[in-house]
Amino acid sequence: MITLADRVSSTAFVHLLCGYTSRIVDALDQQLARDRIWTSTVALIIVLQLSLIFGHRPWLDEWQALQLALQSPTLADLFRNLRYEGHPPLWYLMLRAGGALVGPYNALPVTAAMLAIATQMVIAFACPFSRAERVLLATGTFVLFEFLTLSRSLTLGVAVLVFAMALWRHRSVWLMIALLPMCDFLFGALSGILLVLQWRDGRLWRPGVALWLASGVMAGWSVMPAPDMIPALEHKTLLVSLADYLASIGLLAVPLQWGEHGPTWNGGVPFSLGGFAGILFLLFAATQLRNDWLARALFWGFVALTLGFSVTVYPLPSRHLMLIALLLILLTWRGAADQTIKPSAGFRSWLAVGSACGLFVAAWNFVVPFDTADAAGRAIVSRGLGDKHWMVFPDSRAQGVSALTGIAFERTEARCMQDFIHWNFRSALRDPKRLTTYLRHEVATRGRFYLLSDLPLSPTVPRDLLLPITYIPAGYDAFAYYLFVVGPDRPEVAKNTRFCVPNQRPLRGDTAR
Numbered sequence: 001m002i003t004l005a006d007r008v009s010s011t012a013f014v015h016l017l018c019g020y021t022s023r024i025v026d027a028l029d030q031q032l033a034r035d036r037i038w039t040s041t042v043a044l045i046i047v048l049q050l051s052l053i054f055g056h057r058p059w060l061d062e063w064q065a066l067q068l069a070l071q072s073p074t075l076a077d078l079f080r081n082l083r084y085e086g087h088p089p090l091w092y093l094m095l096r097a098g099g100a101l102v103g104p105y106n107a108l109p110v111t112a113a114m115l116a117i118a119t120q121m122v123i124a125f126a127c128p129f130s131r132a133e134r135v136l137l138a139t140g141t142f143v144l145f146e147f148l149t150l151s152r153s154l155t156l157g158v159a160v161l162v163f164a165m166a167l168w169r170h171r172s173v174w175l176m177i178a179l180l181p182m183c184d185f186l187f188g189a190l191s192g193i194l195l196v197l198q199w200r201d202g203r204l205w206r207p208g209v210a211l212w213l214a215s216g217v218m219a220g221w222s223v224m225p226a227p228d229m230i231p232a233l234e235h236k237t238l239l240v241s242l243a244d245y246l247a248s249i250g251l252l253a254v255p256l257q258w259g260e261h262g263p264t265w266n267g268g269v270p271f272s273l274g275g276f277a278g279i280l281f282l283l284f285a286a287t288q289l290r291n292d293w294l295a296r297a298l299f300w301g302f303v304a305l306t307l308g309f310s311v312t313v314y315p316l317p318s319r320h321l322m323l324i325a326l327l328l329i330l331l332t333w334r335g336a337a338d339q340t341i342k343p344s345a346g347f348r349s350w351l352a353v354g355s356a357c358g359l360f361v362a363a364w365n366f367v368v369p370f371d372t373a374d375a376a377g378r379a380i381v382s383r384g385l386g387d388k389h390w391m392v393f394p395d396s397r398a399q400g401v402s403a404l405t406g407i408a409f410e411r412t413e414a415r416c417m418q419d420f421i422h423w424n425f426r427s428a429l430r431d432p433k434r435l436t437t438y439l440r441h442e443v444a445t446r447g448r449f450y451l452l453s454d455l456p457l458s459p460t461v462p463r464d465l466l467l468p469i470t471y472i473p474a475g476y477d478a479f480a481y482y483l484f485v486v487g488p489d490r491p492e493v494a495k496n497t498r499f500c501v502p503n504q505r506p507l508r509g510d511t512a513r
Contacts, residue, residue: 014122021352029132034415038131042124045138049120052149052362053113059371059477060399062108062151067403067420069095070104071504081501083226088219090182091153091291104507112151114157114429126166128336135353136228137329140354141255142322145361154319155447157183157190158326163192165333173198174208181212181219186217186323191303193298193327196336198501200294228424232314241311248318249278251436252325255348256357257318259478263364266478268318277428288347292340302327373400376452376472376481381405383469389449389495391442391486393429396421397454397479406508409452410497413438416500421506432460443487447494451484458482466488 005386032038043324058066068085069092072078078096082089098107123138137143147158160183164176177198180191195212198204225231236244247268251257256275259267282303303324310316335341369375380386380401392398392409398421402409407416414425429435435457442449443465451457451466467488471482 002181006051018345018349021349023392024375025136025352027131027132029130029133030129032135041135042120045124045135046117046120048139048362049116049144049148050113052145053116053151054109055366056109056149056151057369057371057374057475058151058400058429059373059479060396062401063399064396065092065152065421066095066099066104066108067399067507068092069420070099070107070472071507073328073503073505076165077503079222079282080226081420081422082222083224084229084424086223086225087153087184088182088222090179091156094156100335108151112148112155115155116148118345119143119159119162122162122166127333129333129343133348136348136351136355139358139362140351141358141361142325142329142354144358146255146319146322147326150319153184153187154256154323157187160188160189161194161326161330165330168334169203169266170336171205171208174205174211177208178211178215181216182222185223186306186320188216188328189302190323191216193302218372224267226422226424230426232421232423236315238311241315242307243275244315245307245310245321246275246278248282248316248321249324250275251277251318252322253277253281253284253353254357255322255325255354260368261330261363263476264478265370265476282484284346284350286330288330288344289341292331292335295335295341297323299327315453365476370470371400371477371479372475372481374404377401377405377473379470379481379483380407385450385469387495389493392418392457393427393435393451393453395425395427397481398452401452401481403507406506410449411498411500412417415496416498417496418500419500419504424503432457436461436465439486443490448485448487448490448492451486453482453484456480456482457484 008493032041064085068078068081072081078092079089082092095107095109098111102110120138120143121145123134126135127134127137129137134259142296144157147154155179160176160179164173164180167173167176173194177191180194181188191212193202195209250273251268257263257265285299286296289299297378306316306321306324332341332343332347336343377400386405386407390398390407390409391412393412395411395414395418395508398407398409401407402419408419410416411418411421411425412429413427429438439451439461450469454474457470467485469485471483474480
């Protein structure tokens with residue numbers, strides 16, 4: 001039983017630890033006060049950021065965005081394909097322009113690098129925090145890796161938010177506020193928070209508000225789902241959904257994911273630790289914003305929005321919930337500029353923990369590739385299997401292999417080939433027994449073919465039906481690749497040429513349709 005004395009002792013320890021960390025940050029700030037050291041530090045951060053971006057191996061969500069942007073023949077086709085994504089078009093349009101300028105395989109890193117350099121420079125030279133606090137922020141897991149290394153619409157949205165902070169007292173801030181709804185739904189909500197803060201500051205500008213409303217309407221129109229779109233719903237009890245949400249919030253306190261075999265991007269944290277850390281983070285956030293009632297209300301409103309969405313629509317992944325941490329940073333940024341909120345010892349300690357985790361994740365990603373789709377593609381091509389008929393299960397796991405090699409994969413049960421995916425078909429293969437029955441029927445009626453999966457199917461599917469070819473270990477994203485031949489004793493099936501999404505063009509120029 002935890003006594004009052006235990007609680008007092010724990011609180012005193014936390015205050016002592018935060019005070020000690022704050023003194024270390026002060027000492028670091030004294031060193032960074034020298035312009036030569038400060039300039040060198042910023043340059044090192046930029047070099048580190050660029051090294052991470054250009055050394056990063058994209059995963060399926062990143063490939064999906066690039067494939068949609070570049071394989072849609074026309075802009076009309078792109079907007080039609082986005083009906084299955086639920087995302088506004090701005091990020092895809094940028095990738096399409098980047099592909100035209102620097103080529104398809106440079107579009108992701110070059111676009112991300114441009115946004116990342118600008119964002120890091122704004123943090124370094126326009127943020128009202130101390131120099132040491134700016135370094136900790138720039139090297140934290142959120143900024144250095146999750147937002148600026150992984151190339152997604154999050155990268156664009158975070159860059160626009162940071163630009164908005166830098167341009168807060170200029171009319172051009174309204175362009176940033178208006179762009180946010182075109183990045184993502186959650187960034188649309190954050191744009192509303194910025195609008196309220198502009199109103200509080202007496203800077204509401206009617207043309208800017210009109211531009212924001214027009215952008216919001218266009219973004220809303222662009223994410224209207226296609227009639228046959230399958231919603232990504234997960235059926236969980238309310239209690240389980242709340243527990244999962246709280247555990248995910250725990251990563252905002254200590255942003256380092258861990259799995260059974262070490263650091264892993266999809267590992268998360270156990271609820272026993274994550275839930276406790278989540279509660280601590282929310283208590284810390286309330287303390288940090290206690291001197292500004294409006295900032296506190298806006299913060300809790302955004303938390304409530306993400307909670308409601310996670311419980312009633314779809315559980316938001318931790319990488320999206322990290323926008324809660326970003327909002328806390330931006331509200332503190334805004335308060336520090338107005339001298340209404342001061343970065344506390346707890347805030348500085350939190351930035352220091354995030355920086356330590358960020359530098360560790362960066363080092364780990366220099367050793368372990370984020371994704372190993374390139375190795376899976378090489379394994380297929382080196383065995384002379386690139387022109388064979390391939391199937392994928394689950395149906396999204398071949399994105400990177402398809403993008404890198406030009407090999408199309410049959411979508412399980414759909415009897416059509418795919419490069420990128422329309423979310424318009426829900427698989428009924430939810431256990432090994434059903435999968436075995438399906439594969440046996442396909443072999444009996446069609447013949448031998450090949451299968452890519454991220455699941456170790458061999459222990460559950462008979463060897464006379466499914467024979468392993470090779471195994472590609474998972475990267476940091478925790479997705480392994482298993483290659484199989486299905487029906488090894490049967491005649492080979494003819495390659496299917498009907499595509500699930502008609503009229504798409506290949507990402508690789510040397511790939512025949």
